[in-house]
Amino acid sequence: MLCRSRWNRHEPISSAEERSGGLPSRRFSIEWSLPTGSGISTLRKVKTMYAIIKNGGRQFKVEVDRRLEIDYRGELEPGTIIEFSEVLAIGGDGDVRIGQPTIDGAKVVAEVVAAVKGPKLVVAKLRRRKNSRRKTGHRQIYTLIKINEIIG
DSSP, X not given: OOEEEETTXXXXXXXXXXXXXXXXXXSOOOOOOOOOSSSOOOOOOOOOOEEEEEETTEEEEEETTOEEXXXXXXXXXXXXXXXXOOEEEEEETTEEEEXXXXXXXXXXXXXXXXXXXXXXXXXXXXXXXXXXXXEEEEOOEEEEEEEEEEEX
């Protein structure tokens, strides 16, 4: 454990900071682990299956077990299963299939988790007149879904 001056204070440096070259970790730390066995040090990259779907005039890249915020649908209760049939592309394991415009028979199955609110937006209207100020806010409602499987 080393001690050195950091921001005009004397504090002990943690082991995570020693690994990162003395810089404090902000949100997360990345640790690399190498496979052992044959004496060859190689990193293994895991390729996962993904799909590009079209919903609400926008395109989303989705993977299995990922969560996604789509436009609010009030009629859907948490736990409802929904299917997206407009699949534009499917990729993973080194090959990519692109539809013209969609892939026949492909679909993405998802489950509704909850209805969530987006970040708060402040709308301010100012004019160069006396007492001519208006300040309002807005929070968009989204439907949070979890991707269960990609068929195609």
